[in-house]
Structure formats: C-alpha cells, structure tokens
Amino acid sequence: xxxxxxxxxxxxxxxxxxxxxxxxxxxxxxxxxxxxxxxxxxxxxxxxxxxxxxxxxxxxxxxxxxxxxxxxxxxxxxxxxxxxxxxxxxxxxxxxxxxxxxxxxxxxxxxxxxxxxxxxxxxxxxxxxxxxxxxxxxxxxxxxxxxxx
Amino acid sequence: xxxxxxxxxxxxxxxxxxxxxxxxxxxxxxxxxxxxxxxxxxxxxxxxxxxxxxxxxxxxxxxxxxxxxxxxxxxxxxxxxxxxxxxxxxxxxxxxxxxxxxxxxxxxxxxxxxxxxxxxx
Numbered sequence: 001x002x003x004x005x006x007x008x009x010x011x012x013x014x015x016x017x018x019x020x021x022x023x024x025x026x027x028x029x030x031x032x033x034x035x036x037x038x039x040x041x042x043x044x045x046x047x048x049x050x051x052x053x054x055x056x057x058x059x060x061x062x063x064x065x066x067x068x069x070x071x072x073x074x075x076x077x078x079x080x081x082x083x084x085x086x087x088x089x090x091x092x093x094x095x096x097x098x099x100x101x102x103x104x105x106x107x108x109x110x111x112x113x114x115x116x117x118x119x120x121x122x123x124x125x126x127x128x129x130x131x132x133x134x135x136x137x138x139x140x141x142x143x144x145x146x147x148x149x
Numbered sequence: 150x151x152x153x154x155x156x157x158x159x160x161x162x163x164x165x166x167x168x169x170x171x172x173x174x175x176x177x178x179x180x181x182x183x184x185x186x187x188x189x190x191x192x193x194x195x196x197x198x199x200x201x202x203x204x205x206x207x208x209x210x211x212x213x214x215x216x217x218x219x220x221x222x223x224x225x226x227x228x229x230x231x232x233x234x235x236x237x238x239x240x241x242x243x244x245x246x247x248x249x250x251x252x253x254x255x256x257x258x259x260x261x262x263x264x265x266x267x268x269x270x
Contacts, residue, residue: 022254023164072160074167085160092158092205093253096232100252104237108205110157 005052006127006145007101013130015097016141019090020134024071033133038140041065044087044113045120046095050106053146054127056095057118060087064137084113098143123147150268151178153197155188155214156230157206161253165201165230171257174268185214192218192225199267201251204231204238215245226267230255 041062069086088111128143182188186209204211234252249263
C-alpha cells in the first residue's frame with residue numbers, strides 16, 4: 001500500500017499560522033500544543049479531489065469556536081449560524097492553501113461543518129496532525145489522504 | 150463608486166468589507182451577493198463599478214459568474230478573493246478576464262495593491 005504525496009508539517013503549520021494571524025490578530029499567537037483528547041465542540045472539513053485526493057479538517061472546543069467567530073465578525077454575541085460560517089471559512093482557507101501546495105489540477109469542495117466531530121472517510125489516513133493552542137485552548141488541524149488500494 | 154462583494158460566507162463578506170476600509174476604500178458603496186447567480190442579477194440591476202468575488206460558491210461559482218458576465222457583454226472590472234491562489238487558478242482567472250486574484254488570507258496592503266489601479270486609476 002502506498003500513500004500519495006502529502007503536505008509537510010512545517011508547511012501546514014506555516015499556513016495555519018498565517019490564516020490565524022491575518023484574521024484573529026497577532027497579539028495572541030498560535031502555539032504548538034501537545035496532543036490532547038480534545039473536547040470537540042465544532043469542526044469543519046473540506047475535501048480536495050483531482051490529481052490529489054485529500055481532506056483537511058479543523059476541530060475546536062465550543063468556547064474557542066465562539067471566540068474565533070467574535071474576532072472574525074467583530075461582534076460580542078454569536079449565533080450558531082455565525083459560528084458554523086466562521087469555522088467553515090477557517091477550514092476553507094486552510095484547505096485552499098493546502099490544495100495550492102499539492103499537485104493539480106484538483107477541485108476544492110465547499111466546507112462541511114458539524115457541531116461535534118465530522119466523520120472522515122474510512123478509506124483515508126491522517127498524514128499530518130497539527131496540535132496547537134490559542135489563548136490556552138487546544139485545537140487540531142488534520143490532513144488526510146486517500147489510501148491507494 | 151459601487152463595489153459588489155460576492156461570497157457565500159457572511160463572515161468573509163464582513164472581513165472583505167472591513168479590509169476595504171482598512172485599505173483606504175471607505176467611501177464606496179458596497180452591495181453583497183451570496184453566490185454568483187445573485188451576483189449576476191445584482192450586476193444587471195445595480196451596475197457596480199467593481200466586483201470582488203469568491204471562487205468556490207454554491208449555485209454559481211465565481212468563474213462561472215465571470216464567464217456569464219463576459220458572455221452577456223459586461224466589462225465590469227472583476228477580481229477574485231479566494232482561498233486558492235495557485236498558479237493554475239491565477240491563470241484560469243486571467244484567462245476568464247479577471248483583473249486580479251487576491252488569495253486568502255490577505256492583508257489591507259494586498260487589497261490596495263490590487264484595487265488601486267481600478268479605483269484610483
């Protein structure tokens with residue numbers, strides 16, 4: 001069994017950091033975190049199909065997802081639809097940038113957002129796992145690729 | 150001037166509008182569309198001076214939106230604001246008649262660089 005080409009940990013860390021800093025500010029940096037059993041409140045995923053097949057997901061605790069939404073919209077109160085929108089846009093940006101690093105041409109899906117953890121396809125394997133921490137709260141970004149039969 | 154911002158994410162439309170202000174383009178009227186189809190209707194009814202569009206949207210994608218505009222004879226200045234900034238996507242955008250492609254995440258400086266020739270020129 002062979003695994004198709006995958007993005008490097010450093011590349012994923014750099015682009016996640018860029019997304020985070022651009023839209024959430026640099027006063028609170030995104031730090032590398034220890035792998036933890038995350039209490040996932042919200043998650044989102046996009047898939048890439050074509051020359052490269054993969055899935056990128058983001059998992060956040062509820063409080064962090066809400067804070068991300070407040071920062072992105074610059075509001076005090078958040079509705080669930082705003083949180084779903086913000087978390088979906090986060091994974092869209094991260095996934096779009098991962099796609100740009102991989103062989104093309106390929107197509108990026110619209111984001112799928114879940115209150116809880118999104119299921120990953122059973123024929124995929126995690127090739128990059130970025131455990132991070134923001135304002136003392138853990139989050140997880142993962143890249144999966146389809147296993148070659 | 151009137152600027153149409155097309156993106157299926159309300160959060161991203163707000164960020165684009167905020168970034169326009171931060172880049173020094175606060176005096177312009179902004180109208181919003183949730184997808185390319187709605188954008189197409191608004192170009193016809195509102196005659197904006199510039200379109201800033203996401204690429205990946207339900208109903209009608211940004212590239213189909215641009216293609217429909219050009220097919221109908223519209224020459225409205227059009228730029229993409231999208232998470233996909235690969236050379237392939239930039240080439241497709243240019244071939245379709247887009248003036249620029251701003252990749253997400255972006256900065257006010259990136260907006261100014263792309264928009265200045267259109268709005269200040």
